[in-house]
Amino acid sequence: MSPLAAALLPRRTYAAQLASLHGDIYRQIGIKPLINAAGTYTTLTGSLLVPQAREAMVEAAKYFVPFIELQKTVGARIAKILDVPAAAISSGGTGSILLATAACITGKDRDKIRRLPDTAGMKNEVIMVKQHRNGFDHASRTAGGKIIDVETVGELKNAINSKTAMLSWVNIKEPLGKITAREFLDAGKAAGIPVFNDAAAELPPAENLSLLVKQGYDLVGFSGGKALRGPQASGLLLGRAELIEAAHLNNNPHSDTIARACKVGKEEIMGLLAAVEVYAKRDHAADMKLWHSFMQSIARDVNKVSGVKAEVYIPPYPGAHPVPYLRVRWDEAAISLKYAECARRLREGEPSVEVNADDDEITLASYLLNPGEERIVGWRLAEVLQSARRG
Numbered sequence: 001m002s003p004l005a006a007a008l009l010p011r012r013t014y015a016a017q018l019a020s021l022h023g024d025i026y027r028q029i030g031i032k033p034l035i036n037a038a039g040t041y042t043t044l045t046g047s048l049l050v051p052q053a054r055e056a057m058v059e060a061a062k063y064f065v066p067f068i069e070l071q072k073t074v075g076a077r078i079a080k081i082l083d084v085p086a087a088a089i090s091s092g093g094t095g096s097i098l099l100a101t102a103a104c105i106t107g108k109d110r111d112k113i114r115r116l117p118d119t120a121g122m123k124n125e126v127i128m129v130k131q132h133r134n135g136f137d138h139a140s141r142t143a144g145g146k147i148i149d150v151e152t153v154g155e156l157k158n159a160i161n162s163k164t165a166m167l168s169w170v171n172i173k174e175p176l177g178k179i180t181a182r183e184f185l186d187a188g189k190a191a192g193i194p195v196f197n198d199a200a201a202e203l204p205p206a207e208n209l210s211l212l213v214k215q216g217y218d219l220v221g222f223s224g225g226k227a228l229r230g231p232q233a234s235g236l237l238l239g240r241a242e243l244i245e246a247a248h249l250n251n252n253p254h255s256d257t258i259a260r261a262c263k264v265g266k267e268e269i270m271g272l273l274a275a276v277e278v279y280a281k282r283d284h285a286a287d288m289k290l291w292h293s294f295m296q297s298i299a300r301d302v303n304k305v306s307g308v309k310a311e312v313y314i315p316p317y318p319g320a321h322p323v324p325y326l327r328v329r330w331d332e333a334a335i336s337l338k339y340a341e342c343a344r345r346l347r348e349g350e351p352s353v354e355v356n357a358d359d360d361e362i363t364l365a366s367y368l369l370n371p372g373e374e375r376i377v378g379w380r381l382a383e384v385l386q387s388a389r390r391g
């Protein structure tokens, strides 16, 4: 349906049409597809493939190829597109943490590679800022890394010793700690220890794909299945040629390696390549404009309900995604509905809509909505709020 034709339909009819058209493959097995106004959460399956990645995966699935050569060739092509020295394909942002840690611990030593996660006699300490610790650092421990927490620059310098394999930074967590990115990077450089940056969700800004490596991080990890809109089970490890070579040796399809258990197939590898090609050429300003219009459309719908205040905002970077969001608050004297309860009603409605609920607001993300879905979200949210009005 053309956007114009869609705009002329009553919201309810249009929403029902969209809902009935979408997600049939899942409905057949009793899974209800959802509209994602929450964000790139793995529990909601991350993001949706760009069409070019989807097509590349179907095409890639038809042929056999030499796998080791495919890994290296696609890595080199991606490195060229992003203007960084080298790249490897991992099984997601988390896979890039695992590969980075393994590469820093073993280098290109085949015996050490075979022994992971047993690191007896090897450098195995991974230094992290305490406030950056998160569930994904499990991947460093999976590779045999022993995580050492530090809070200040003094503690960081003291912690570096002959057993230090890697310094591990989480880009989005910078505002939470007492050590700046510059200080962390400088400490690594001064000691000659590789510094990894987990930038899994750090797009936009698109420049980050090249910038972080150019700033001097030895290794940088990105998720393939978030803003890049490549396959969910793919990620990028970018950085220095020596270390990427070590990562390749620890990676699938090499057997008897730590990352052999994190296989990324030829379909994902070719899908990720297509997604990177698309992202590098994308009109990011046009995306931002479109996302802004989605949020404004929803704001218009819900601001019609009296007692409700919806405003579009862009959270500051780093620390959050610098893309348009909508913050919705209401006067509980006028509308008797807790924020979490509102999110639950949206989730359980038809079509199901996912948003973020806090104690004092709900927030909606713009960047995963398909055109048209903003109208469904606005209609559903207004309906839920209207029905909870007192009196």
Ligand SMILES: *Cc1c(COP(=O)(O)O)cnc(C)c1O
Binding pocket: 042, 091, 092, 093, 094, 095, 136, 170, 172, 198, 199, 200, 201, 222, 223, 224, 225, 232, 234, 235
């Ligand atoms: C999402 C995320 C990851 C994990 O990425 P996957 O591609 O889902 O494995 C790791 N670190 C951070 C900071 C993330 O936001």
